[in-house]
Amino acid sequence: xxxxxxxxxxxxxxxxxxxxxxxxxxxxxxxxxxxxxxxxxxxxxxxxxxxxxxxxxxxxxxxxxxxxxxxxxxxxxxxxxxxxxxxxxxxxxxxxxxxxxxxxxxxxxxxxxxxxxxxxxxxxxxxxxxxxxxxxxxxxxxxxxxxxxxx
Amino acid sequence: xxxxxxxxxxxxxxxxxxxxxxxxxxxxxxxxxxxxxxxxxxxxxxxxxxxxxxxxxxxxxxxxxxxxxxxxxxxxxxxxxxxxxxxxxxxxxxxxxxxxxxxxxxxxxxxxxxxxxxxxxxxxxxxxxxxxxxxxxxxxxxxxxxxxxxxxxxxxxxxxxxxxxxxxxxxxxxxxxxxxxxxxxxxxxxxxxxxxxxxxxxxxxxxxxxxxxxxxxxxxxxxxxxxxxxxxxxxxxxxxxxxxxxxxxxxxxxxxxxxxxxxxxxxxxxxxxxxxxxxxxxxxxxxxxxxxxxxxxxxxxxxxxxxxxxxxxxxxxxxxxxxxxxxxxxxxxxxxxxxxxxxxxxxxxxxxxxxxxxxxxxxxxxxxxxxxxxxxxxxxxxxxxxxxxxxxxxxxxxxxxxxxxxxxxxxxxxxxxxxxxxxxxxxxxxxxxxxxxxxxxxxxxxxxxxxxxxxxxxxxxxxxxxxxxxxxxxxx
Numbered sequence: 061x062x063x064x065x066x067x068x069x070x071x072x073x074x075x076x077x078x079x080x081x082x083x084x085x086x087x088x089x090x091x092x093x094x095x096x097x098x099x100x101x102x103x104x105x106x107x108x109x110x111x112x113x114x115x116x117x118x119x120x121x122x123x124x125x126x127x128x129x130x131x132x133x134x135x136x137x138x139x140x141x142x143x144x145x146x147x148x149x150x151x152x153x154x155x156x157x158x159x160x161x162x163x164x165x166x167x168x169x170x171x172x173x174x175x176x177x178x179x180x181x182x183x184x185x186x187x188x189x190x191x192x193x194x195x196x197x198x199x200x201x202x203x204x205x206x207x208x209x210x211x
Numbered sequence: 212x213x214x215x216x217x218x219x220x221x222x223x224x225x226x227x228x229x230x231x232x233x234x235x236x237x238x239x240x241x242x243x244x245x246x247x248x249x250x251x252x253x254x255x256x257x258x259x260x261x262x263x264x265x266x267x268x269x270x271x272x273x274x275x276x277x278x279x280x281x282x283x284x285x286x287x288x289x290x291x292x293x294x295x296x297x298x299x300x301x302x303x304x305x306x307x308x309x310x311x312x313x314x315x316x317x318x319x320x321x322x323x324x325x326x327x328x329x330x331x332x333x334x335x336x337x338x339x340x341x342x343x344x345x346x347x348x349x350x351x352x353x354x355x356x357x358x359x360x361x362x363x364x365x366x367x368x369x370x371x372x373x374x375x376x377x378x379x380x381x382x383x384x385x386x387x388x389x390x391x392x393x394x395x396x397x398x399x400x401x402x403x404x405x406x407x408x409x410x411x412x413x414x415x416x417x418x419x420x421x422x423x424x425x426x427x428x429x430x431x432x433x434x435x436x437x438x439x440x441x442x443x444x445x446x447x448x449x450x451x452x453x454x455x456x457x458x459x460x461x462x463x464x465x466x467x468x469x470x471x472x473x474x475x476x477x478x479x480x481x482x483x484x485x486x487x488x489x490x491x492x493x494x495x496x497x498x499x500x501x502x503x504x505x506x507x508x509x510x511x512x513x514x515x516x517x518x519x520x521x522x523x524x525x526x527x528x529x530x531x532x533x534x535x536x537x538x539x540x541x542x543x544x545x546x547x548x549x550x551x552x553x554x555x556x557x558x559x560x561x562x563x564x565x566x567x568x569x570x571x572x573x574x575x576x577x578x579x580x581x582x583x584x585x586x587x588x589x590x591x592x593x594x595x596x597x598x599x600x601x602x603x604x605x606x607x608x609x610x611x612x613x614x615x616x617x618x619x620x621x622x623x624x625x626x627x628x629x630x631x632x633x634x635x636x637x638x639x640x641x642x643x644x645x646x647x648x649x650x651x652x653x654x655x656x657x658x659x660x661x662x663x664x665x666x667x668x669x670x671x672x673x674x675x676x677x678x679x680x681x682x683x684x685x686x687x
Contacts, residue, residue: 083250083278084614084656110342129465140457147450148400150343174343181342182647183618184411184687186453187305189280190464190477210280210305210453211412211618 073202077105080192082208087192088139089206095131095195096158098205099138103156103169106139106188109209111179116154118170126165131195134163135205139188142169150174152181183211212249223274223670227254232262232473239272240604240670245662248615252278253285259475260288264483265296267545267552271604273559274666275613275658279304280460281478284558287607289543291552292484297472298492299481300463302555303538305456307496308503309414309447310534311582312380313593314511316518317526318440320420323682326522327640330418331683333517335642338416338510340409340687342645346509348406355399358406359391362501363508363532371407371512378571379529381561384504390494394451395458398495401450402502407509411648411687413614414446415584416514418683419591425675429595432577433530435677442527443591443679444510445584447536448503455499459492484553493538500537507532530593531571531580535560535610543605554605562596562608562673570596581673583664584611587641587686588634588654591679592664599671608673612660621656622647634684643686652686 075097080087086109090101107113124141128134138158146152153171160166174181191208198204217225217239225246227237237257241249253276260282261270267289276285281301290296323330339346350358358365363377363384377384391399409416421439424430435441448455463480467473470483482489511529518525538555545552563570563579570579578595585591589612600606616624627646630653634641643649667673 079619081617081619083252084617085278086618133461136461144397144401144454148403150345152343176341176343176644179342180645180647181411182645182651184342186412186450187457190460191280193477 073200075101077101077108079105079108082192085208086211087206087208089204092203095203095205096160098203099135099158100156102135102205103139103142106142106185106209107153109185109211110183111152111181113154115179116152117172118155119172120151120170122169124167124169128163130163132193134165135195136188136190136193136207138165138167139207139209143185143187145169152179186210212246212251212254214243214246216254217246223666227258229261233258235261235266235269237261237270237272239276240666240672241274242662242666245274245666248658249276250278253283256283257286259479260286263288263297263481264472265290265292265294267291271607273607273609274670275558275609275611275663277613279557281476281480282555282557284613285609286557287555287559287604289552289554289605290484291550296484296553297481298484298489298538298553299479299555300456300459300492301478301480302557303496304536304557305453306447306536307452307456307499308534309536310503310507310532311584312444312507312511312532313530313582314442314514314527315434315530316440316442318522319438320440323440327683330517330521331640331642333521334416334514334683334685337513337517338409338685339407340644340685341411341648344408345404346407350403350406355403356391358505359394359498359501360389361385362504366505366508371509376508376511376529380504380532381534384508386497386500386504388494389498389501391498393491393494394455394498398451398454401454405449406506407513408449409446409510409685409687410449413652414687416442416444416510416685417681418442419679419681421677422680423678425677426595429577429676432574433580433593433676435593441530441679442514443582443584444507446506446510448499449506451502452499455495459495462488496538500534503534504532531582533560533580533582543601556607558610559607560610561606562600563606564596564598564600581608583609583660585660585681586612586652586654586657587681587684588637588639589657589660592660592675593677593679594664594667594673595676597671597674600673603671609663609667612657612663614656615658616656618651621653622650624655625650625653639681640683641686649686
């Protein structure tokens, strides 16, 4: 991560998400007071690549479980699991809840079937990658979870 | 990229001498301008590729090279299994067997004006594109496995095409050695309802006009004349290929150290060709190639349906179908010796010269068609493989323009609706479910494809045959 990006990430402590540019590709970043919140926000950032998350109505709840060798691979797995669930269900999610036990993740996602007219999805996200992958805590105590996604 | 980092070999060839852990040199084919515009990361990535075990001759970067996951896009590298050679999921790319298929229509520019709008609408109606779109089929487990083994030949059995289509498709539409049993259920589930869909992002279906011929004899052999209308489809193995790429990259990265492979970048994940995971990846990747070939075959069928509805006298025949994200076993000359190598082409197109046995008989004397994709407002090209290309880069050439601007920058600069109107003013009809998607794919977000093909020709990688310009574009 570039220093300026990190400084930007540190500036706002409350849970939020943002996109960052990596060459011609797009990165998703979640920031929160806990690792869980950072993972939840990163998922919203992922959805924001596809559509405006505020347009997604929480009609259906999906439960997902992931396990990985470390926290960073776990983030990639979490995002890839969401991409998979959205693809096979023809859904888009807008809200998330994450509970972490070490390197195990229990997640819930709420959303609805893709409605092309209402969601106007811009692009399919094909996968989360290891590029610019980072899960860590800033000096101010806030958590950052980020990686580049392939579209 | 700084030209000072490179040794200039000729007007369009640059070399990085082996240093550090590099086992072979790295060679970049490009004009000076293209080198200057090239992402500095390409240098780092091609140097990393040159350090992989068992690499032959050199690591190559095509004129459209840009940063990719692990390997640069536009990267070519061959490996010998007898010398500990590796196979890399990142070296093939996530969208396995993404490629271009071009169809001749028998129509010319004069036929188009009265039918253009209705043809654009019919194509958009018949070809599922974009997020959440579904194909006509919902495959059972058995059908999925058959598709993964037989590719476009499977699609033909369902009535989606003709024998001539296969003749004009790489591998005759069926990649040998596919192993559906090593493709995980996640990948299969993702594909079950996606057959015959275009996808989104830089994938498209275009109706194009031949606006210039550079090489008359080759154009004659390919059946194209100035003013002809053709259709090009750019897409790959959809969700299945991506799921395979993601999972093998993860597993190869975890196992690399066990094989004594030091990875400078996790996404350069690879394994010895002769290892359980290497062999498993090969079986899965070949299944994904079949998926892409079947997908483009079904889309061909849907394009024919759309044309039949609007202009029944059009006769759509396949000119050629070639992929640009693959790893294939081919025979090449290495140090004066014929060798079987595993050649990775990631964002690079195979470009066999005249008389290669893999080229369809009718085109063999001419050379293999190399299909170069453009973007909505810019040109595409049909090139032909050359004898020289074999010596230059294991018979490989460029694949397209490549992005030069992020999606975010593009949406800041263009509004989708406005762009659609502007292109309509230039006679290019866009059909897409998403205005934002169109803005993100704005032609200005891509590099100049003309400079890329010119450099490919100067470097002897391929030769220009025809330039095409879009008239209708369906985007996901």
